[in-house]
Amino acid sequence: MRIYLLIVFFLFIKAISAQTTISGTVKAQKDGTLPGANIYLKGTYDGTSSDVNGRFSFKTQKIGTHTLVVEFLGYEPFAKEINLTGAEITLLIGLKETFSKLDAVTITAGTFEAGDKKRANTLTSLDMITTAGAAGDVFGALQTLPGTTTNGESGRLFVKGGDSEESQTYIDGALVHTPYISTAPNTATRGRFNPFMFKGTIFSTGGYSAEYGQALSSVLLLNTNDMPTQDQLDISVLSVGPEIAGTKLWKNGAVTATLTYNNLQPYMNLVPQNFEWKKAPESTAAAISIRQKTGKTGMLKVYASFDDGKFKLAQDDLDQNKKIDFALGNRNTFVNTSYRTALSKNWSAATSASFTADADDVTFDGNQFDKKLSGFHLKQTITNELNEKVTLRGGGEWFSRSVEQTFQTVTDTFVNQYDNNTFAAFAEAEMYASKRFVTRIGGRVEHSSYLKNTNFAPRVTAAWKMNETSQLSMAWGWFHQNPNDDYLIYTNKLDYERADHYTLSYQSAKNERTLRAEVYLKDYRNLVKQNAGEFFLAESYNNNGSGYAAGLDLFWRDKKSIKNGDYWISYSYLDTKRNYRQYPELAIPTFASKHNLAVVYKHWFGKLRSLASVNYIYSSPRIYNNPNSEKFNGERTLAYQSLDISWSFLFRQNIIFYGAVTNVPGFKQEFGRRFSDQPDQNGMFKSAAIIPGSDRFYVIAILITLTKKGTENQLDKIQ
Amino acid sequence: MKTTIFTLIITLIALTGFAQKAEYYQAMGESLGQYANCKTPDDFQALGNRFGMIANNEKEEWLPLYYHAHCYIIMSFMEPSDAKKKDSYLDVAEKSLKQLETMVPTEAEVFALQAMLYTARLVVNPMERGQQYSMLTAQSLGRASALDPTNPRAKLLKIQNDMGSARFFGKDPKEYCSQANDLLAGWDSFVPKSQLHPVWGKDQAEELVKSCK
Numbered sequence: 001m002r003i004y005l006l007i008v009f010f011l012f013i014k015a016i017s018a019q020t021t022i023s024g025t026v027k028a029q030k031d032g033t034l035p036g037a038n039i040y041l042k043g044t045y046d047g048t049s050s051d052v053n054g055r056f057s058f059k060t061q062k063i064g065t066h067t068l069v070v071e072f073l074g075y076e077p078f079a080k081e082i083n084l085t086g087a088e089i090t091l092l093i094g095l096k097e098t099f100s101k102l103d104a105v106t107i108t109a110g111t112f113e114a115g116d117k118k119r120a121n122t123l124t125s126l127d128m129i130t131t132a133g134a135a136g137d138v139f140g141a142l143q144t145l146p147g148t149t150t151n152g153e154s155g156r157l158f159v160k161g162g163d164s165e166e167s168q169t170y171i172d173g174a175l176v177h178t179p180y181i182s183t184a185p186n187t188a189t190r191g192r193f194n195p196f197m198f199k200g201t202i203f204s205t206g207g208y209s210a211e212y213g214q215a216l217s218s219v220l221l222l223n224t225n226d227m228p229t230q231d232q233l234d235i236s237v238l239s240v241g242p243e244i245a246g247t248k249l250w251k252n253g254a255v256t257a258t259l260t261y262n263n264l265q266p267y268m269n270l271v272p273q274n275f276e277w278k279k280a281p282e283s284t285a286a287a288i289s290i291r292q293k294t295g296k297t298g299m300l301k302v303y304a305s306f307d308d309g310k311f312k313l314a315q316d317d318l319d320q321n322k323k324i325d326f327a328l329g330n331r332n333t334f335v336n337t338s339y340r341t342a343l344s345k346n347w348s349a350a351t352s353a354s355f356t357a358d359a360d361d362v363t364f365d366g367n368q369f370d371k372k373l374s375g376f377h378l379k380q381t382i383t384n385e386l387n388e389k390v391t392l393r394g395g396g397e398w399f400s401r402s403v404e405q406t407f408q409t410v411t412d413t414f415v416n417q418y419d420n421n422t423f424a425a426f427a428e429a430e431m432y433a434s435k436r437f438v439t440r441i442g443g444r445v446e447h448s449s450y451l452k453n454t455n456f457a458p459r460v461t462a463a464w465k466m467n468e469t470s471q472l473s474m475a476w477g478w479f480h481q482n483p484n485d486d487y488l489i490y491t492n493k494l495d496y497e498r499a500d501h502y503t504l505s506y507q508s509a510k511n512e513r514t515l516r517a518e519v520y521l522k523d524y525r526n527l528v529k530q531n532a533g534e535f536f537l538a539e540s541y542n543n544n545g546s547g548y549a550a551g552l553d554l555f556w557r558d559k560k561s562i563k564n565g566d567y568w569i570s571y572s573y574l575d576t577k578r579n580y581r582q583y584p585e586l587a588i589p590t591f592a593s594k595h596n597l598a599v600v601y602k603h604w605f606g607k608l609r610s611l612a613s614v615n616y617i618y619s620s621p622r623i624y625n626n627p628n629s630e631k632f633n634g635e636r637t638l639a640y641q642s643l644d645i646s647w648s649f650l651f652r653q654n655i656i657f658y659g660a661v662t663n664v665p666g667f668k669q670e671f672g673r674r675f676s677d678q679p680d681q682n683g684m685f686k687s688a689a690i691i692p693g694s695d696r697f698y699v700i701a702i703l704i705t706l707t708k709k710g711t712e713n714q715l716d717k718i719q
Numbered sequence: 720m721k722t723t724i725f726t727l728i729i730t731l732i733a734l735t736g737f738a739q740k741a742e743y744y745q746a747m748g749e750s751l752g753q754y755a756n757c758k759t760p761d762d763f764q765a766l767g768n769r770f771g772m773i774a775n776n777e778k779e780e781w782l783p784l785y786y787h788a789h790c791y792i793i794m795s796f797m798e799p800s801d802a803k804k805k806d807s808y809l810d811v812a813e814k815s816l817k818q819l820e821t822m823v824p825t826e827a828e829v830f831a832l833q834a835m836l837y838t839a840r841l842v843v844n845p846m847e848r849g850q851q852y853s854m855l856t857a858q859s860l861g862r863a864s865a866l867d868p869t870n871p872r873a874k875l876l877k878i879q880n881d882m883g884s885a886r887f888f889g890k891d892p893k894e895y896c897s898q899a900n901d902l903l904a905g906w907d908s909f910v911p912k913s914q915l916h917p918v919w920g921k922d923q924a925e926e927l928v929k930s931c932k
Contacts, residue, residue: 036761038768045746047772049765071771073811126847229854511800609888653888 020084023057024091026050026070034095037072042079060084074098097435099388104435105465109473109505110206110518112145129195131600132613133644135660135699137190138201139180142220143617144598146518146553146570147205150619151591152640153671153690155188156180158591159205161522161549161576162217162499165484169220170212172301172338173352175399177375179220181283182330182360184313186674186690187275192307192332194258197289199225205553206501206520207475210426210442210459211381214399216481216499216524224301227291228254233706239267239699253292260285273694276314278325283309297348298341307332317365318676318686324365333357346385353378368408373485376400393442394427403485416489416536420450420482428459436465448482448496455480455496470508477501483528483541491538497545498526516555523548527580547578547586567601587633590672593619593640609650617642624672627685641667646699658701666695746773747782747915754919760797763790767811774815781823782915788815788832789919795839805843812836827867828917834859834876856880871909872920874902878927896931903928 026037033054040047046060060066063084068091070078075095082089127141134140139157143150149158156164169179171193180189202221204212212219227249234245241262248255265280287305294300312327333356340350354377362369381395404417428442439462447454459477466472480496487494505518527545534540557568574594579586600615619640626635646660663669669692675685750769757763767790774783791812795805816836819829834856841852860880863873878899882892903924911918 036764036768038771040772043776045742045773045776047769049768052761071768073807512802606887607889650888653884 019059019061020063020086021057021059021088022068022082022091023055023088024093026054026056026072026093026095028075029094029096034072034075037070037075037095039068039070042067042069070095074100099432099435104432105438105463105471107438107440107461107463107473107475108471108507108516109461109463109475109503110147110204110208110501110520112201112203112205127602128201130602130611130613130646130648131615132646132660133615133617133642133662135644135646135662135697136195138193138195138198138220138222139191141195142203144568144570144600144615145203145205146516146555146572146596146598147218147551148572149574149591149593149596150617150640150642151622151671152188152669152692153186154591155183155190157218157220159218160520160551160553160572161547161574161589161592163589163591166215166217166481166499167220168212168215168218169222171222171303171336171354172224173221173350173379173381174336174338174354175214175375175377176334176336176354177356177373177377177401178332178334178358181307181309182328182332184311184315184326184328186671187693192305192334193222197224197303198222206522207459207461207477207503209440209461210428210444210457210477211393211395213397213424213426213444213446213457213479214422214481216479216497217522224289224303226299227293228256230707235704235706236701238262238701240264252294253290255291256289258285258287258289260287267698271694271696271698274691275693276323277311278314279310279312279327281309281311283307294339295341298339300339301337303334303336305332305334307334316688318674318688319678320365321686325363327363329361331357331359348383350381350383351379366410368406370404370406370408372402372404372406374402389432391430392427393430395425397424397426398422399424403489405489414536418450418485418488418492420448420488422446422448422482438463446480446496450488450492451482451494451496452492453495455498469510470506473503473505473507475501475503475505487528487530487541490536491541493538494528494541495526495543497524497528497543499524512559513561514555514557516553518553519551520553521548521550524578524580527578529580530582545578545580545583547576547580547589549574549576549578549592551575562603564604564606565601566603567599569600570596570598572596584632588623590622590624590633593622595620611648613646613648615644617644622672626673626687627675627679628687635672637672638668638670640669640671642669643667654705654707656703658699658703660699662697663695669695743773743777743780744915750786751915757793760794763794763797766790767794781819781826781829784815784819784822785828785832785917788812788819788836789917791815792832792836792839796842802843805839809836809839809843812839825866827863827870827873830859830863830866831870831873831876834863834873838876838880853880853884869909871902871906871924872917874898875920875924875927878902879923882927882930893931896928899924899927899931 026034028034035050035052035054037050038047039050039056041060041062044062046058046062048056048058050056065081065083068080068082070093072095074097076098078093078095128134128138129136131141131144139155142148142157147160151158154164157167158164159167169176179191181192183189200223205218208219228247231249232247236243241260243258243260245256245258261284263280263282268277268280285305285307287303290302292300308331310329312325314323315326317324335355338350338352340348342348356373356375358373360371377399379395379397381393384392386392399422402419404415407414424444424446426442426444428440430438430440432438442459444457445454457478457480461473461475463471463473479499479501482488483494483497500523501520503518503520505516507516524547526543527547529542529545531540551572551574554571555568559566574592576589576592577586578589597618598615602611602613604611621636621639623633624635624637625633629635642663643665644660644662645664649657651657671690673687673689675687679685750766753766757766767787770783770787770790774787777783791808795808798805798808813836816833823829837852837856837859841848841856860873860877863870878895882895885892885894906921906924
């Protein structure tokens with residue numbers, strides 16, 4: 001018994017006197033030592049941090065089995081049971097990098113992403129708004145990115161040798177049937193939506209996910225703002241009209257109502273116009289936007305707008321040798337809703353729906369031409385994060401589209417219409433092999449009730465991060481789209497048009513400098529051809545058209561080199577030919593420019609509280625057809641050039657002044673020539689130059705925000 | 720006999736508990752003493768690690784988490800240029816602050832620190848984050864001063880923000896000098912609830928007063 005007690009006593013003494021030194025080195029499994037790692041015995045106060053060489057050493061009085069924990073930001077925690085006996089312990093610890101999608105490789109082939117504030121971006125939503133030449137138009141801003149060609153007489157997006165109708169716009173996942181406002185032929189349009197509505201933008205110029213169909217060339221994905229943070233009233237007075245927007249919050253929701261009135265008459269009285277306006281463009285728009293949080297993760301968004309616009313213009317009719325009036329009235333109703341929620345830890349669902357009713361009433365020379373479109377899109381997506389490296393996504397879509405065109409002359413009325421329902425299903429898997437390698441494989445099936453035809457589209461993308469700053473991406477896929485309305489109203493004996501994309505993209509980003517280089521090839525097939533027969537006969541159309549587009553896109557962005565300055569340069573080289581529509585042969589299409597350059601510079605003048613922006617855009621001459629010439633598409637337009645400036649001045653915290661001028665030097669802009677339909681008595685087609693509505697465009701605005709506190713402003717709008 | 724054993728056990732448990740608390744006070748005291756010696760981001764990381772370890776041991780105590788977040792916010796301010804690093808430090812701080820918000824939802828110090836976190840987020844990219852984070856900073860400061868109108872750190876951050884925005888709008892930041900003077904004069908009258916509670920900020924208040932002269 002005594003001996004037993006003695007042993008206990010000695011053990012006790014040993015326990016208080018035993019001191020174990022634990023030392024070692026912490027390394028990253030891949031490369032290098034880790035300074036600043038946290039090393040400690042679990043449940044005790046004994047521990048230390050590793051030094052600059054990753055080495056550490058500490059002493060502990062504890063004995064017996066304990067758990068040694070090593071932690072370091074960005075690495076998986078390490079734990080090891082050690083037995084403390086008083087004998088020195090030396091360890092070499094290798095930490096494994098944690099997998100986080102935020103700093104893992106991303107698929108960048110063909111994609112410009114903006115808005116996700118924590119990610120390194122090529123372009124943010126703010127950049128879009130403050131780009132001088134865009135004058136607040138989303139589509140205008142996108143035309144400073146590589147892969148796009150500016151068509152001054154259109155204003156729409158032309159991407160990588162694709163026609164404007166090959167690009168689709170989605171808001172919160174739902175299709176926007178009429179993204180552009182209605183204009184007269186050969187005059188530039190703008191987007192219908194205020195860029196301030198959106199918190200994020202993804203502009204994909206090719207190789208996009210299987211989630212998106214019905215687009216041969218590009219998809220623009222706009223994501224609207226989440227919950228506003230306070231009640232406020234925004235008043236904007238622009239040189240073209242006023243806008244007032246009020247926001248009211250409640251517990252888990254908010255509503256914003258906006259009223260806009262635009263009338264270009266006073267502006268046109270001041271600034272000389274190239275067109276003879278009988279009635280200047282005038283529009284009234286009302287919109288309401290509702291946000292409601294449901295449960296812990298659900299978010300319901302509803303946006304509804306009604307837009308009414310009209311104008312009247314006198315244009316030379318080259319056949320009749322006189323001026324005729326062209327009058328247009330447009331009414332557009334648009335509803336967009338989306339709901340997303342988490343179903344469980346790994347499952348989430350998103351539902352989006354949109355509805356569009358659009359009517360153009362055109363009157364010219366006593367004739368009446370009415371175009372009615374009603375469109376509906378419903379989409380359900382289910383996402384399953386199988387584990388941190390594998391995400392599965394699948395869903396279904398229903399596109400409905402009704403088009404009716406009525407042409408009424410003094411004597412006759414012609415009505416053509418069609419209804420189509422397209423049902424689609426898609427599935428894709430995104431798999432990270434490691435932080436450095438990701439692939440996304442997916443497929444898409446579509447069936448059109450009108451074309452009575454089904455298509456299948458495989459899509460594959462992969463990206464490889466070569467080192468901390470550089471990565472390489474590739475994308476391949478088939479893309480289908482229904483033929484243009486103008487053909488479908490006459491026939492349903494057509495097949496889907498198709499484009500195959502091959503994209504290889506390199507991106508390097510370091511220190512707020514980004515370089516991107518991308519080469520691509522697009523192979524067009526099944527394009528609609530119109531033969532010499534009458535345009536209203538079904539037999540006049542077939543799918544025998546084809547074409548290709550190949551090019552190189554370069555993008556350089558530098559926010560670092562110039563203090564308070566930020567610039568980007570985009571250059572695109574495009575080689576494209578196609579034989580479609582009424583083309584007699586393979587030819588360069590009229591919307592394509594071989595060389596496209598955009599230089600955008602922004603400078604923040606702190607003392608003046610001003611952001612100045614200047615940009616220069618150049619597109620090499622485009623091709624157009626002269627029916628008087630033997631050669632098809634044999635004429636060249638002038639090169640397009642524009643130098644635009646803008647100035648934003650933060651007068652008070654809640655008052656901003658804004659001004660912009662486009663084409664400051666007054667570069668001559670001419671977008672080809674239009675020709676008479678019939679030759680004159682000498683067999684010649686008469687022609688006239690296609691020119692912009694005015695040589696320069698001026699915008700002046702004052703933006704005022706009123707809140708209870710009176711300190712907020714619309715800074716995010718223009719700074 | 721039974722009672723004796725019982726008492727003994729209770730005493731032992733209490734003593735162990737006490738011993739552990741004593742260890743906590745000692746570890747906190749030592750770590751807080753380290754603040755003065757921290758010069759580089761690495762120093763703050765080591766100190767932050769230490770607070771993180773203490774927080775792991777003392778799940779009921781909010782102060783270790785508070786200092787853990789504080790160290791990581793300072794690291795973000797000290798990081799010269801790497802925006803990604805700055806944000807990753809702030810992600811760590813934000814995680815601790817989220818925990819703090821549920822642990823002690825009525826503690827003014829926590830919301831003052833939250834305001835500091837939002838300011839640090841703003842500093843990473845003022846052009847893009849200005850609007851959002853200046854608003855969040857103001858909200859957090861509002862909550863802090865509502866919970867404790869005498870908290871000097873909330874006042875300090877408020878004056879710093881106001882002076883910064885006055886400078887930005889070309890107004891005279893000196894209009895806030897009297898507030899800065901009052902703050903510094905009254906600094907020592909604020910009595911922290913314990914020796915371990917936050918006391919930092921006096922040197923920054925002194926700097927504000929100096930900048931007024």
